[in-house]
Amino acid sequence: MKLVDILTRDNIILNLQGNSQTAVIDELVDKLAQNGLTDNPEAFKKAIYKREQEISTAVGYGVAIPHAKSSTVPEPTIVMGRTLQGIDFGGQHTNLIFMIAAPENASNEHLALLSRLSTFLMSETFRAKLLVATSVDEVMKAIEEQDRLQEKDTTDEADSGKYLIGITACMTGIAHTYMAAESLKEAAEKRGMKVKIQTNGANGPENKLTAADIQKADAIVVAHDVRVDTSSLQGKRFIDVPVKKAISDADHLIDQALSYRIRDEKVEQAVQKQEPELEEEKTGLNFYKHIMSGVSYMIPFVVVGGIFIAISFMFGIYAADPESDQYNVIAHFFSQVGGEAAFALMVPILAGFIGYSIADKQGLAPAMIGGMVATIGGSGFLGGMIAGFVGGFAAKFIGKAMAKIPKSFQGLVSVLIVPLLSTLVVGAFMFFILNTPMSMLNQYLEAVLKGLTGINAALLGALLAGMMASDMGGPINKTASAFGLAMFAANIFEPSAALMVGGMVPPLGIALATTIFKNRFTIQEAEAGKASYVLGASFITEGAIPFAAADPLRIIPANIIGAAVGGAVCMALDISLKAPHGGIFVIPIASDKPLLYVGCILLGSIITCLIIGFLKKPIPEKDRNNVKKMSSVL
Template identity: 45%
Template sequence: MGQEIRVIDLLKADTIIMRLSATSKEEVLDELIEKLAEAGRLRDKAEMKKQILAREALGSTGIGEGIAIPHAKTAAVITPSIAFGYSPEGIDFDSLDKQKAHLFFMIAATEDANQAHLETLALLSQMLMDDDFRRSLTEVKSKEEFLELIAKKEQEIHGGDESVSGTSEKTGTQAVKIVAVTACPTGIAHTYMAADSLKKKAAELGFQIKVETNGSGGVKNKLTPEEIAEATAVIVAADKQVEMERFAGKILIEVPVAEGIRNAEGLLQQAASQNAPVYQGGGTSSQDKLHSAKSENKSKQPAFYKHLMNGVSNMLPFVVGGGIIIAISFMFGIHASDPNDPTFNPIAKLLSDIGSGAAFALMIPVLAGFIASSIADRPGFAPGMVGGLIAAQSGAGFLGGLIAGFLAGYTVVGLKKLFAGLPTSLEGIKPTLLYPLLGIFITGFIMLYVVAEPVALANTALGNWLENMGQGNAVILGIILGAMMAFDMGGPVNKAAFTFGIMMISNGNYLPHAAIMAAGMTPPLGLALATTLFRKKFTAEERQAGKTAYILGATFITEAAIPFAAADPARVIPSTMVGSAVAGGLSMFFGCTLPAPHGGIFVLPVVGSAGLYIVSILVGTAVTAFMLNLLKKETVE
């Protein structure tokens, strides 16, 4: 056992502001971050604020009762610390809370904060659930008095009974049995506040309750199958993924974690009356996505799609940045990066080395690495990257990268289950030794000896088939490639077409890639135009997204169309496929060429027949927009 760490070990006089000068939420955050920096607790104020705001984006840390606990766990923190600030006038911290916040505790946890530190930070959140204690904090006159009050309350908690039964001392009744799970993304504040709030109210109501907490230190007070089976109902107050299948067949109430703090009594009464649906299991809960504390909408996206999009979204900057840099290199001449060519230019070679040799070389490993980390969290990243690199080097390409990502992710998930029974003392070697060692070996072995060669052959066969078709009828080829670009908008089919275009460039044929890039710009541009011309067919949120889609479409970010397709696939996907097919076919008909491995307005200077190329894109855009108008019904908001 390590030395016990107390709250007053983390909250010192030099991180206390007895009267805040801030008058807005952002000013509060800045003032507390500045106080931590002045006290030598931070190494990077900007990064700390970035992580604090990232947590706020998941749901306000204003918890009601005049309290806000902004917090972050980040490498920007030198040592785990707590900063406090008091605003007598109060500040509007949470737009959903009519009550102003007066007490602000900023929790700064290091990225590798140990269990003792995390439990101490969690203890502070439990202390703040006491009404009298909070009131006392607003009445102190000095920092010394404030710290003395903290120390006294902490001693009181450590000396008291921390039973989690929640059985009422007044009635002793245990007729209503409820189980609950609380979890927030960082797991150092709201998780424990929600748990304490539920236990406190359960005791007052005479209900029996057990609360499982999913905090930074892992799962505590884990619910057993017997406890779940005996429960009247289940409450899940969480803003991150928790294990849900065990609740199949039970009455289940699912809310953001802040609701567990603010409305504990209402949730308990709802559970006691069983006024909630039965959870069917099979991934139907909103735990299949990261929650937003500002929204209770359920995710309808399958896990496969979520993992795939995590890889694609992280790969996209490499595609965009690297592709544009390569396009700029072509402005010096198509072969200007080749030292043996008469048009050689050292700047063109520099740009080519950066864009093609570095950025594009990382695309597939990054794709696979982030797919794997979406599945297995951080331990999946290294095996995914290695598997993706093998796919890139073996010719397995994007399809091989996709397989590598999912293979690595689920391999590490299997390893986690395999080593779940290891002693607690060996927990530290799992992420640093066992998962990377075995994950990389298993993924690499399967990729090299099972996956890479067949997938590379399949990619070659696809390329040969398309190339042979191109020799017979270029327009048909353009139509097929265009439809492929819009079919899954960044997915495997889209990437197969993109890869074919890159391959044709390497063979000196610049016609197909021009058609592919034109078709890739068309879906977001067509949707943007449709939201402008046919506003009644789209929600206010979609109309707003349409404005952004103009810019993203012009810069060849086809993925901008994905939110529209996810919301209405039966109408959006056929419309975008037809529009992109028209754009691709016209580009091939007009004989447009593109030697740069990217699209968008940035590569127009190197497009052959640029005027007709723009015409192809505009016609495809118009076709997409008018098809959407024909197929979609008016939206009732």
């Protein structure tokens, strides 16, 4: 059954009059009744509301699919409504509503309709065609074209017989993780391949690969900036690359992955000779991957510790000190949990998970202990990072050296000998060699940074914020973030403030530009700009990536200049931030000057917006409806 068989032109409303979820549902049900497709509209409406009470049928992307089965409906039917201004449907901004009405006993048809429609609406191009359609005929044409594409895709997939699986994981697990997965999926489906990508996002692994998936796979791609568990892939060769490689060059990666089907050593050597650049990239990736693994596990400790300490200070500067007249037990609680617990664990966690990334479980204990020695000895963040590498590589080397010991003693080796010897190595290195010079260096850097005022502070703020905005989650951005975390671990909180300005300004500035200078953007870009408000306010810099990718020569300089100005003013005003992540949600409690801080963010965003408006030329109205391919960031 095709979608055009059940969504007829009589069941399409291009200009919904309702401005609320209830009004729109009433309007769509009335349309069904007018066309004789339900003999009891009130009963069917109750069925729709009952379904909405279970869980909202808003599916994101500006789409909702309310649906219900009812004895008042003679045959499966869909009625479509569109509202260009949008409504709040189940807490989500929605422009397209498809109501599915199915008979009481039509379970298979009902599910098939829902599945087919959902598949269609995942296409960004299809949704855009529906939004810009000026007549019912254009809507029907778009649906017919999508039906044909679906049939073609199904045929191609059946002919291919190939199966791609993969895992994607970026440091924050928010944006690049899903962009990489989508890029691999699109490239594979164009070849008619079946595909399944596990995304290790912020909420944990989703779409997890099973043993059956791994067994059937013809090609495997693992794209990650942090450590991922690939033990389940043992016996299968796979492509191992940074996340951005999967986003930008998915086709090439799939070609390489398909050539890795056979694990025979001779074939492996031949492939390596044909593709030397991949192995070089993998070697270069490791150092960065180990650091990012440690940082990703460290960040929650930094955020929680910073917020708790900031809450403690709200009761008074000395309110956590039992000897002070200001003493408050609640302030003491927050100070102890945040400062004495969470902050004390930051550097050991960083070091431990760098070691874990290098040598798995055997590297965790020695590296973490080395990180604690770094904290005690004053080496701080940088010392902890070095401890992570020393502990991890020591454990890896000692573990390999003892690999030939009889299996009956392997348990003793892994739980006693390797941790003991590698801890001895990293502990001695930190205690006798590194701690003294590193603590002196840290003290010098702290003195210099605390002494920065006026123009010098402004220059540092401009540099850090500009780096954050330059590649929006890439290596330059991460380098600036690492510096900020090092200063944060040393209780210097001003760089963190400048860094968050640099991360929030690009998406907020672009969002403002799509609102103020609408004629510089396509309709699709203007719609995407609305999401950038939320992403920017939440300190998700990646919200700017689709716009930068579409017009890098104008957008990236505007981002950098706006962020640099905001960061410079922030540092010049000596604004601090005791929680380096969280955006607007942490500013009121974590910043010492929240209003001025928000002003710095707004200043940078407005400058970025004005530069974009000046550099981009207006798009003719007839061309604003043309759809540009933009990468999803969610």
